[in-house]
Amino acid sequence: MEKAPSADCPAVDPAQMIEKYQAGIWRYLRALGCDASLADDLTQDTFVNVLRKPFEQYNEVATGAYLRRVAHNLYVSHHRRQGKVIAVEDMSHFESYWVEWMSDDSGEDLILALKACLEGITKRARWALEMRFRQRLPRKDIAEQLQITEHGAKNLMQRAKKQLRACIEGKINA
Amino acid sequence: MPKDPKDRILDAALKEVLRGQGPPDLKDRIMHQLEVDDAATDLISTPSRADSPLPSSNSLNSSGAKSTRSSTKLSDRRTDSGKRALRPANTDRETDPPPSSTWKQSPVVKFAIALSLVVALISALVWINRDRPTDGLVERDSPGQFEPTERRLTDDTGALENRDRAQANQSIDPSGRRQIVDGSSSPFAPDQNASPFDAINDAETIRQPDGPSTNSSVPRIRLSDQEIVSRVNRVLETSHEIAGVAAAPVVDDETWLGRVFDKLIGREPNRNETASFLQNSDPEKRFKMVERIVSDPRYQREFAEHWSDNLASFLLDSGARRNSSLYERDELVAYLSRSVEQNVPYDELAHELINATSSSPGDNVRESGADQWMLSMFSRDSVLATSETSRIFLGQRIQCVQCHDGYENDQRNQLAFWQLNAYLRQMGMTRDNDNHPLLVDRNFMGQDGDPKNAALFFEDRRRVMRAAYPAFEGELSESRSGLIAEFDRRRELAKRITESDQFRFAAINRLWAYFFGYGFTRPVDDMGDHNPVSHPEIMDHLANQWHAHGHDLRKLMTWIVTTDAFAYSSDIGSKPWFDLPQLGMTPLFSRHYEDADDVLKVDSGLALMLRAYKDPGASVAARRSLLARALPTPKNGVPAVDLKIIDTTSLTEVDPRLDKLPWGSDPRLSKRLEEIAASSMSPQEKIQHLFWLGLADQPTRRQLDICQKMLDEKSSNPLAAYQDIWWIILNSREFVTNR
Numbered sequence: 001m002e003k004a005p006s007a008d009c010p011a012v013d014p015a016q017m018i019e020k021y022q023a024g025i026w027r028y029l030r031a032l033g034c035d036a037s038l039a040d041d042l043t044q045d046t047f048v049n050v051l052r053k054p055f056e057q058y059n060e061v062a063t064g065a066y067l068r069r070v071a072h073n074l075y076v077s078h079h080r081r082q083g084k085v086i087a088v089e090d091m092s093h094f095e096s097y098w099v100e101w102m103s104d105d106s107g108e109d110l111i112l113a114l115k116a117c118l119e120g121i122t123k124r125a126r127w128a129l130e131m132r133f134r135q136r137l138p139r140k141d142i143a144e145q146l147q148i149t150e151h152g153a154k155n156l157m158q159r160a161k162k163q164l165r166a167c168i169e170g171k172i173n174a
Numbered sequence: 175m176p177k178d179p180k181d182r183i184l185d186a187a188l189k190e191v192l193r194g195q196g197p198p199d200l201k202d203r204i205m206h207q208l209e210v211d212d213a214a215t216d217l218i219s220t221p222s223r224a225d226s227p228l229p230s231s232n233s234l235n236s237s238g239a240k241s242t243r244s245s246t247k248l249s250d251r252r253t254d255s256g257k258r259a260l261r262p263a264n265t266d267r268e269t270d271p272p273p274s275s276t277w278k279q280s281p282v283v284k285f286a287i288a289l290s291l292v293v294a295l296i297s298a299l300v301w302i303n304r305d306r307p308t309d310g311l312v313e314r315d316s317p318g319q320f321e322p323t324e325r326r327l328t329d330d331t332g333a334l335e336n337r338d339r340a341q342a343n344q345s346i347d348p349s350g351r352r353q354i355v356d357g358s359s360s361p362f363a364p365d366q367n368a369s370p371f372d373a374i375n376d377a378e379t380i381r382q383p384d385g386p387s388t389n390s391s392v393p394r395i396r397l398s399d400q401e402i403v404s405r406v407n408r409v410l411e412t413s414h415e416i417a418g419v420a421a422a423p424v425v426d427d428e429t430w431l432g433r434v435f436d437k438l439i440g441r442e443p444n445r446n447e448t449a450s451f452l453q454n455s456d457p458e459k460r461f462k463m464v465e466r467i468v469s470d471p472r473y474q475r476e477f478a479e480h481w482s483d484n485l486a487s488f489l490l491d492s493g494a495r496r497n498s499s500l501y502e503r504d505e506l507v508a509y510l511s512r513s514v515e516q517n518v519p520y521d522e523l524a525h526e527l528i529n530a531t532s533s534s535p536g537d538n539v540r541e542s543g544a545d546q547w548m549l550s551m552f553s554r555d556s557v558l559a560t561s562e563t564s565r566i567f568l569g570q571r572i573q574c575v576q577c578h579d580g581y582e583n584d585q586r587n588q589l590a591f592w593q594l595n596a597y598l599r600q601m602g603m604t605r606d607n608d609n610h611p612l613l614v615d616r617n618f619m620g621q622d623g624d625p626k627n628a629a630l631f632f633e634d635r636r637r638v639m640r641a642a643y644p645a646f647e648g649e650l651s652e653s654r655s656g657l658i659a660e661f662d663r664r665r666e667l668a669k670r671i672t673e674s675d676q677f678r679f680a681a682i683n684r685l686w687a688y689f690f691g692y693g694f695t696r697p698v699d700d701m702g703d704h705n706p707v708s709h710p711e712i713m714d715h716l717a718n719q720w721h722a723h724g725h726d727l728r729k730l731m732t733w734i735v736t737t738d739a740f741a742y743s744s745d746i747g748s749k750p751w752f753d754l755p756q757l758g759m760t761p762l763f764s765r766h767y768e769d770a771d772d773v774l775k776v777d778s779g780l781a782l783m784l785r786a787y788k789d790p791g792a793s794v795a796a797r798r799s800l801l802a803r804a805l806p807t808p809k810n811g812v813p814a815v816d817l818k819i820i821d822t823t824s825l826t827e828v829d830p831r832l833d834k835l836p837w838g839s840d841p842r843l844s845k846r847l848e849e850i851a852a853s854s855m856s857p858q859e860k861i862q863h864l865f866w867l868g869l870a871d872q873p874t875r876r877q878l879d880i881c882q883k884m885l886d887e888k889s890s891n892p893l894a895a896y897q898d899i900w901w902i903i904l905n906s907r908e909f910v911t912n913r
Contacts (some may be wrong), residue, residue, distance in 0.1 A: 014208065018201045026197035031186040036195055043197075047204045052211050080633065097179040107187075111196075114187050133185075134192040138498055140872050144862070154609045165184060 014051045021064060022047065023106040025071050028098065032075055042078065046071040068095065101172060110168065117167035125160035132157060396722040399732060400461075402715070407738045409712050414764050419753055422742040422765035427452055430460065430741050433766075437689055438467050438731065440480035440778040441785065461736050468728040474515055481727075482511035483777050488684065489527070489547050489566060496558075500603070500611045501550040502543075504875055509543030516540065519725040520681055521672035524567050528668040532612035545613040548601065552613065556598035564594060567671050569680030569701040578635050586702065592632045592642035593650075597667035599630060600658055618656030618663070628656025646670040672725075678717035679707070682730065689734050691767040692755045708760045739763040776869070779902040780880040787887035787895075851896045857885050860896065868903035 025046055029039040049070055057063045101110055118126060124146065131137045131145060143153040190196050397405075414421050425433070431451050435443045443451070451463060467473050486507045490496070513523055518540075530544040551558040561573035572591050579587040602616030620628030629641040644651040644663055647670075653661035671677050679701065687693030694707045707713050716733065723729045734740065744766040755761035846867075850860050861881045865873045873881065881899055888895035903909055 015201060015205060018204050022200055022204075023197040026200075027186060027190070030189070031183045033182075040198060040200060044200055044204050044207060047200075048207050048211065051204075051208055094179040094182075098183060101180065101183055110183075110187055111191060114184075114191055118191065129188060130192055133188045138872075144859075151608055151610075158609045161181070161184060164188075165180060168184075 012051075012057050014047075017051070017057075017063070018047055020060075020106070021067050023108065024064065024102065024104075025067055027107040028068050029071055029075060031098070032072065032094075034075065038078070042071060042074050045074050049074070065095070065099075068098070101168070109172065113168045113171040114164065116171065117164050120167055121160050121163055125156055125163075128153060128157050129160055397719055399729070399736075402719050402733050403736050405715055406712055406733070409709065409715070410737070410739055410763055413709070413762060417753075417762055417764075419762055419764045421738070422744065424738070424741045425743045425766070427460075429743075431463070433740070434460075434464060434467065434735055438464070438480070438735065439473060439476040440483075441476065441782060460741070461732075464732050464735050468732055478511045478515040480778070481514045482507045484688070485510045485514070490550060492562065492565065496550040497552070500552055501546040503546070505543040506546035506550075507543075507874075507876075509541065509546070512540045514727070517726065517728060520727050520730075521677070521725040524672050524677065525668040528563060528567070528671065529662075529664045531614055549603070549611055549613050552601065552603050552611075556595055556601060559598050559601075560591065560595040563598070563667075563671070565699045567680060568674070568676045569683055569695075569699050570676070571697075571700045588632070588634055589640065589642060590645070590648070592630060592640075593645035594667075596628075596630055596642050596644040597646075597651075597663040599628075600656065600663050615658050615662075615664075617658055620656050625656045626660075627654045629654070647674065647676075675717060676701075678720055678725075679713055682713060682716050682720065683707075685727075685730060686734060689731075689740060690761070690763060692761040692763075696755075740766075742766050776877060776902060776906045777874075777880075779906060780877060780884070780899070783898050783902060784880050784884050784887070787884055847896060847900055848893065851893045857882065857892075861885075861899065864896065864900055864903060868900070868909055869906075 022043055026039050026043045029042050030036070034042060046067055050067060118129075121129075128142055128146060131142045132139075137145075139150050139153055142157075143150045146153060146156070148156070411421070424430075428448060428451075431443050431448060435441055435447075451459065456462065468477060486503065489506070490503065510523075513526075518526075526541055526544045527547050530541070530548055532545045532549075533542045548559060551562055553559075557576060561571070561576070564570045564572045570586070572586055572594070575586045575588050575591045577588065599618040600615055602614045604612050604614055606612055617625060618628045619625045621631050622629055627643075629643060631639050631641055633639055643654045644666070646667065651661070651663075651666055655661040656663075680699070683693040683695060683698045683701065687698045694709050694713055695701050695705050701707065716730070719733075720726070720730050742763075742765045753759070753762040753764045755767060761767070847864075850863055853860065855863065858878065861873060861878060865871060865877070881895075884895045884899065885892055
């Protein structure tokens with residue numbers, strides 16, 4: 001007789017599992033340092049590796065952590081396959097901060113919090129961040145546009161990010 | 175201290191929000207890939223289809239086909255195996271285990287497949303173990319095989335493998351002559367059985383009579399400048415005789431002076447300097463003029479500026495991708511300028527650059543900025559730093575052997591690359607309160623977590639994982655520790671590099687190429703058995719004496735510039751086919767190679783142009799010099815341009831190539847230039863616009879400053895200044911390199 005799925009260990013619907021965790025894994029890989037296309041590929045590999053073998057879920061938190069671990073190892077292996085040796089980072093800190101900030105596994109709450117917090121910084125700071133992250137301008141150009149020194153531009157962006165961090169943590173912990 | 179993880183998470187989130195680049199829906203892709211995997215599994219379980227090609231279960235499939243899998247099918251498979259613990263993920267999960275749950279073959283087929291697997295496994299083991307060491311799966315360190323080129327330089331036959339210099343000495347023929355190792359393929363190459371040396375003064379260096387030679391033979395006799403130059407002249411003269419080449423005549427004083435000023439301080443001599451030199455009847459005046467330029471306080475600022483630019487260019491302008499947000503070129507240039515001004519020995523300079531950390535307030539002010547070079551290449555694996563350190567300070571390109579051994583006739587190997595890399599793993603980067611990147615020392619814990627024997631691992635072409643520890647030129651370091659307190663690897667590397675002969679050869683080759691247009695190898699930073707030195711006796715001699723003279727860069731420049739060869743004209747003579755390096759032949763340095771003259775550089779071009787604006791007397795010479803560098807010159811070195819025209823018009827209009835070159839004749843570009851000049855942008859923005867347009871880069875602070883001054887001088891006709899700036903940009907080496 002087949003063992004019926006229990007409430008403690010529900011059978012996994014792969015489609016639902018992918019829908020639930022793929023965004024978080026993708027964002028996790030981006031935070032590790034992947035560009036968008038590599039993040040796409042490694043996200044796919046993560047789920048394929050996990051789902052091609054029998055998998056039972058204990059709880060959502062454990063599943064999320066397990067998927068992130070697989071993703072991280074795939075990231076390391078990817079670099080190794082390129083013929084490059086990379087130093088493996090101590091991921092325990094990274095994982096703990098990730099869990100602290102990600103109230104849900106998709107990371108949507110963080111993104112929503114960030115969008116709200118961006119409204120609270122000055123227009124000048126917002127412009128500096130746009131130049132840095134959207135236009136990908138070097139610091140020199142940003143300083144030229146803002147008509148300040150490079151150090152001033154660095155300070156401006158650093159203060160803006162500190163403000164955003166505090167705001168995000170306030171929203172997440174609220 | 176590594177970057178705060180929350181900063182990394184925040185940065186990724188900012189990229190997503192500000193670029194609008196959120197996570198895609200990969201569900202269809204993933205489900206399709208799982209279906210493909212399932213199909214592959216089913217295929218294996220069906221005997222009649224065992225020979226069909228199996229789809230790769232690891233290939234990335236982006237077809238996004240809709241999934242037809244029901245949620246119960248996977249559940250069935252999972253419940254069959256019962257409850258399982260959460261498995262820890264590891265890289266072994268990347269490989270597919272055998273599909274045990276769907277095994278349905280007959281016993282005969284099972285046996286056949288098992289037998290073929292066993293045979294394949296045995297064959298693989300035999301293949302792998304043919305080179306395997308007996309101590310386990312991971313190949314531990316063995317001495318690398320970097321062969322220093324100094325072996326070839328002291329090798330009389332050019333093919334000696336034994337490093338014993340006693341044997342090399344014994345192969346000298348009775349006349350005391352040694353052979354020229356000439357890599358030229360020319361049928362007119364010098365006779366390899368003759369030697370240019372009249373007599374080798376073996377007392378010049380200490381030779382080890384028994385055993386292998388050492389890399390740090392200390393010159394016992396320190397010759398005078400004149401003796402050193404005289405020897406170089408004799409070697410070249412003899413090589414010309416052997417080749418049957420008549421050296422070109424020596425140029426007149428005025429031409430020689432212009433050449434020396436140009437190469438040493440990047441400008442033409444003014445009227446007073448020229449007149450004073452021409453009137454001087456001292457037979458030693460050329461030598462004394464060079465000494466004055468390199469050491470007189472009146473020329474120090476220009477000398478330091480010119481050579482700090484040159485050295486920065488040697489260090490940074492290799493084409494290697496650097497992270498421009500991590501370093502400041504101007505800071506490096508400032509460091510080099512201070513060092514040149516104080517005549518810091520070259521080995522000390524190299525030591526500071528390799529071993530640099532970001533300075534703190536109170537540290538040595540002169541050394542501030544030395545960290546910018548390493549910062550420009552910083553990465554956690556120090557791969558770029560490894561290849562650049564080797565290229566610049568050892569004259570050896572090793573970036574290719576990161577992934578595989580060198581090819582035939584090439585002694586470089588992959589292990590040696592990673593052994594060198596192991597020295598550079600004790601670097602880290604942090605940021606100060608202003609978010610400036612700081613280069614710091616950081617313990618290397620080893621990739622297997624054993625800091626006392628801190629190994630790094632790499633995969634060779636046989637996919638064997640190998641370990642590498644610090645080793646230089648085949649010699650393992652005494653310590654394997656990754657803890658800086660126990661073994662400062664970078665300091666050790668700097669010491670070993672600067673003590674090696676290859677370090678001196680690399681510098682001499684590069685400087686010789688700078689002054690003459692061609693070095694003793696081509697390219698200058700790819701020396702080795704695969705690319706032998708053309709004049710090993712000169713190289714050896716200069717290296718020994720430069721070592722004896724404390725690696726004084728000014729001394730080395732003085733020797734090179736005061737050779738007879740530097741004073742030859744560009745006349746080809748009656749036997750042109752003997753010395754045509756532009757056709758791939760080995761240069762014999764029997765004439766001045768006008769075609770290899772240093773192409774115009776933006777910095778020196780702008781400075782020269784500004785000088786022309788300020789000093790009407792220098793205007794003609796300055797414009798002539800600029801045109802001469804950009805245009806192919808007739809053999810007299812005088813451009814065929816009406817001087818009257820270039821006195822009054824901008825360079826853009828008088829460049830005779832304008833009709834032939836696309837950018838000059840393109841009316842859209844000249845119209846664009848006028849639009850830029852007439853726009854409402856500030857002068858600074860216009861200059862930046864031209865630099866972005868031509869060089870895809872910002873002007874440095876110095877370049878911006880000079881351009882601003884040019885505009886100030888041409889306030890009545892700013893368009894002419896913009897045209898001149900644009901002309902310099904388009905004709906610069908930087909433009910050619912970036913194109």
